[in-house]
Amino acid sequence: MRLEKKQIDSGRDFLLYGLSFLLLLEWLLPLPYVTDTGFISVFVLITAVFFFITYLQLSVIISMILKLLVICYGLYLVFFEGPFFSTEWLIVIFSEVRLNVQLMLVGAWHELTDLFRSFLFFVLLSIMSYLLFYWTVHARRILFFLLFTVVYVTVIDTFTIYDATFAIIRTFLIGFLLLGLVTMYRMIEQQPLYSAPKLLPVRLAMLLVLMIGTGGVLGLLSPKFDPQWEDPVPFVRAAVGIGNSADSTMQRIGYGDSDEQLGGGFQDDDTPVFYAAASKAHYWRGETKDFYTGRGWENTTPAEQRNFTYGENNQFVEYEILETELAFAVESGERLFPHLFYPGQLLLDDHIMDVNLFQDVYTEKASTYNEAGPVELSNYxxxxxxxxxxxxxxxxxxxxxxxxIKQYYTQLLIIYLSV
Known part of the structure; x- marks a missing residue:
């Protein structure tokens, strides 16, 4: 009877502990996207071995020795090549640890080597294997770790390139299943049900899985509202100093004639700028800039009027004469620009609609003006x-x-930064 109960308890604890391991994986998988951590498969493998050693519940000394050997093997897989049964890489590891401990004692944290950082990370994973075993098997409480996992995954998904769509789904399924099982077993252990059916925990677990699965399917199939608020991420990034905060004004996606200060938060804007009637689909040129300052784009070419003579067709290119009409959209707030938008090559001299036209030979920006200054045309x-x-x-x-062409369009831009 005692042997049978022990086997049931071991299987139950293995299930809970295994689910906590899957939950911890959601912390490891995004690391290559947010840090320079490589060999993520090695870290996952070593973490699984840590969990297995902790689950065996060996003596403290034996458990520590085994985990230390596993850490050394993990460092060998990441940083060393050559035969495993050699003392050379072990000597290197111990010398690196001694050197970095000395650096830590003098506060030189920024000089720690990658090997030692990985060593500390392995130690942290070994500690987490014990903490999760204590929370799930002994304390029967996992809500704290689940909440932090949800916050971690959502923050990583919001502020980095990591796509946590499926990670959030996995966290939801694994987390709620683990939370439900832990709560159920804790209640059974606190109030033993001697008259309850023998398979009551199994039935409750199956009911819990059915409820979570049904809730997930309904949530997936149910209609969803579009976002009702503007994206708060740019405001949060500006508040915590992430990104370029030199200009606190919220910018919008779209065309603008000022590119000297880029970066910072922005908002989506699908408002049309202009409408054009053309027989072909085109890219439309507004202006061209040639020098990147590190913060934005500027022009360094001299202002020079374009010669409005064009070459004839040759063996590599043929030209077709087309006509288009352009009108700025009312939705854009009647924002106009003192230059033309056009595809291809303009067939104009120095006038358009009774205003002067200056087309730069380098940037090909076609500016409109008269004696009083720049002129903004609403249609042409x-x-x-x-x-x-x-x-x-x-x-x-x-x-x-x-x-x-080589001088202005194929130059190599090198920016030296001094600290």
């Missing part, structure tokens, strides 16, 4: 040349680019 019509390129011919060509 013009002709342009639409090029069609022969890709294979261009690839096989041995002709070199002109010097002006």
């Amino acid at each position: 019509r013009y002709e342009y040349r639409y090029p069609s390129y022969q890709i294979e011919g261009l690839r096989s060509s041995t002709e070199q680019d002109p010097d002006v």
Whole structure:
């Protein structure tokens, strides 16, 4: 009778402890996306071995020795090559530990080596294996760890490139199942049900799984409202100093003629800027800038009027004369710009709709102005040349680019930062 009860308790504790291990994995999987941690599979494997050693409930000395050997093996897998049965890599590990302990004593935390950081991380994982065993098997309480896991996953998903869509689902299923089982077993152990059926815990566990599964399916299939509030992430990032906070004004996605200060928070904006009637789909040119300062884009080329003569068709490119009409959208708040938006190459001289036109030879920005200053046109019509390129011919060509092209459009930008 005692042997049978011991086996039932071991199986029950193994189930709870295994679910806690799966919950801990949600802390490890995002690490390559938010840090420079590599070999994540090695850390997962070593963590599983830690959990197995802790579950065996060996004496403290034997457990510590085994975990230390496992840590050394993990460091070997990550940092060393060559034969495993060699003392050279062990000597390197012990010398690294001694060196980094000395650095810690003098407060040189930033000089700790990657090997020692990994060593500390392995130690932390071994401690977590014991803590989760204590919380699930002895204390029967896991709510605290579950809440922190949910917060951790959601924060990582919000502020990094890690996609936690399935991680949140896994955390929901595993966490609520573990929380329900732990609560159920704690209540049974506090108030033994001698007259209860023998398979009562199994039936309650199956009922719990059915309820969680049903709730998950209903939540997945039920209709969902679109976001009712604006994205709070840019405000939070600005409040905690993440990103560029030089300009506290919230920016919007879309076209703007000022690119000197980029970065910071932004909001989505799908408001149309202008409408165009054209026979082909195009990319529309507003202006071009050539120098990145580290914070934004600027122009370094001199202002020079473009020569409005164009070459004829050649063996690699053919041009088609097209016409388009453009009108700025009322939805954009009647925001106008003192330059044209156009595809291809403009077939204009120095005027458009009774205003002067200046097209820069380098940036190809077509500015509109008169004697009083810049002029903002709300609509205009013009002709342009639409090029069609022969890709294979261009690839096989041995002709070199002109010097002006190499100087302004193929330069290598190197920025030196001094601290």
